[in-house]
Amino acid sequence: MSKKPSYTDLMNRIEELESRDAEWRGHVRAEWGDDGLLKTSDRSFRDLVENSLTGISILLEEKVVYRNPEQERIFGPLTDDGPPSIYERVHPNDLEKLHGLIQATISGHARQEGIVIRFINLGGKTEGENAMRWLHCRTNLIELQGRKAVLINMMDVTKAREAERLLNIRDRMISLGHVTTGIAHEIRNPLSGINIYLDTAEQILQRGGDPEKMKEILGKIQAASSKIEAVIRRVMDFSKPSEPRLESIDIHQPIEEALGLCAVMLRKTGVEIITDLAPGLPPCKADVQLIEQVVLNLITNAAEAMKGMETNKKIKICTLQKGLRIVVSVADTGPGVSPDLAQKIFDPFFTTKKSSTGIGLSLCQRIIHDHGGILKVSHSPLGGAEFSFAIPVNS
Numbered sequence: 001m002s003k004k005p006s007y008t009d010l011m012n013r014i015e016e017l018e019s020r021d022a023e024w025r026g027h028v029r030a031e032w033g034d035d036g037l038l039k040t041s042d043r044s045f046r047d048l049v050e051n052s053l054t055g056i057s058i059l060l061e062e063k064v065v066y067r068n069p070e071q072e073r074i075f076g077p078l079t080d081d082g083p084p085s086i087y088e089r090v091h092p093n094d095l096e097k098l099h100g101l102i103q104a105t106i107s108g109h110a111r112q113e114g115i116v117i118r119f120i121n122l123g124g125k126t127e128g129e130n131a132m133r134w135l136h137c138r139t140n141l142i143e144l145q146g147r148k149a150v151l152i153n154m155m156d157v158t159k160a161r162e163a164e165r166l167l168n169i170r171d172r173m174i175s176l177g178h179v180t181t182g183i184a185h186e187i188r189n190p191l192s193g194i195n196i197y198l199d200t201a202e203q204i205l206q207r208g209g210d211p212e213k214m215k216e217i218l219g220k221i222q223a224a225s226s227k228i229e230a231v232i233r234r235v236m237d238f239s240k241p242s243e244p245r246l247e248s249i250d251i252h253q254p255i256e257e258a259l260g261l262c263a264v265m266l267r268k269t270g271v272e273i274i275t276d277l278a279p280g281l282p283p284c285k286a287d288v289q290l291i292e293q294v295v296l297n298l299i300t301n302a303a304e305a306m307k308g309m310e311t312n313k314k315i316k317i318c319t320l321q322k323g324l325r326i327v328v329s330v331a332d333t334g335p336g337v338s339p340d341l342a343q344k345i346f347d348p349f350f351t352t353k354k355s356s357t358g359i360g361l362s363l364c365q366r367i368i369h370d371h372g373g374i375l376k377v378s379h380s381p382l383g384g385a386e387f388s389f390a391i392p393v394n395s
């Protein structure tokens with residue numbers, strides 16, 4: 001059976017097709033000085049553009065003034081109502097991304113690798129998610145009749161995206177299958193605890209009921225049930241690939257919320273928290289809840305790594321701006337992560353703990369990846385591990 005192409009294979013194929021387009025881009029530059037593309041008489045150039053497998057559009061002041069046939073196949077032909085805006089039918093969450101790309105192109109800083117943009121209501125399929133298409137867009141700055149124009153190449157990668165999404169879900173399901181025993185174990189222990197506490201509560205009630213003891217038992221039942229809930233929630237989070245809801249946020253908000261949530265745990269375990277949060281950071285584009293989840297996970301991991309230590313248990317959280325990104329780091333004074341483990345710890349279900357799922361870091365990495373960043377581990381100046389990620393500012 002032939003091997004299904006991976007998403008990377010498909011992207012490489014796109015690169016290959018686009019590099020062929022370099023030839024006609026040369027023509028574009030040569031032609032447009034005097035006459036303008038729309039009137040060009042060069043047949044070979046026209047043939048190249050019109051037969052290209054890549055959708056090609058030309059934008060003047062963010063309006064589409066030309067579409068080649070492949071682009072017309074996706075968007076339909078231009079009509080006599082005047083040039084449409086390039087932002088028509090762009091998914092609302094991708095509007096800023098496309099605007100950023102076009103502005104960067106005009107100012108001569110276009111990203112060579114391009115970006116993937118979602119378009120909606122492009123015809124064919126009619127409802128909901130099905131009507132959405134993923135188009136890989138690359139841009140070039142050109143001159144059209146003495147004015148700055150943007151040449152935009154678009155390749156439909158919807159099928160590749162869909163295939164990748166399904167493969168991801170399948171992989172996660174297979175991985176989940178592998179750890180069902182572990183999950184069952186994690187749930188069974190607190191569940192047995194609940195049953196024992198219930199028996200004890202019954203006995204206490206039969207003996208007339210001691211309110212203090214009952215209160216204690218109820219607290220224990222509650223803790224055990226929360227543990228089961230947490231296991232289920234983590235498994236659900238992992239199997240459900242949720243799209244982040246990106247908003248303009250102050251990065252310190254999710255950090256402070258995460259710190260608030262684990263303050264008691266840190267105090268009880270003797271961990272000192274040091275914060276070095278840069279003042280006046282610009283807002284960034286992020287999902288508050290997901291970033292909070294990542295920071296909470298990193299803090300919990302750091303605290304767990306220092307569990308066996310008697311003294312010098314410290315976690316330092318820093319934020320700083322680096323160019324157009326905001327960097328968040330969580331460092332600790334624990335044993336650190338050895339170079340051979342550093343490769344594995346982001347794998348789903350890799351854990352060195354006796355009763356843990358090993359889901360945390362792979363989930364964190366996926367969240368940061370969805371925010372356009374990478375989660376990295378390094379050696380901390382404090383002596384232990386340092387986990388850091390950088391996400392784009394909301395420009």
Ligand code: ADP
Nearest residue numbers: 301302305345351352356357358359360361385
């Ligand atoms: P889990 O916490 O369930 O083991 P994670 O994916 O969160 O799953 O972590 C995977 C492994 O990475 C941990 O088992 C541990 O070995 C290692 N690790 C994570 N954080 C740290 C840290 N701060 N210091 C040392 N090792 C760490």
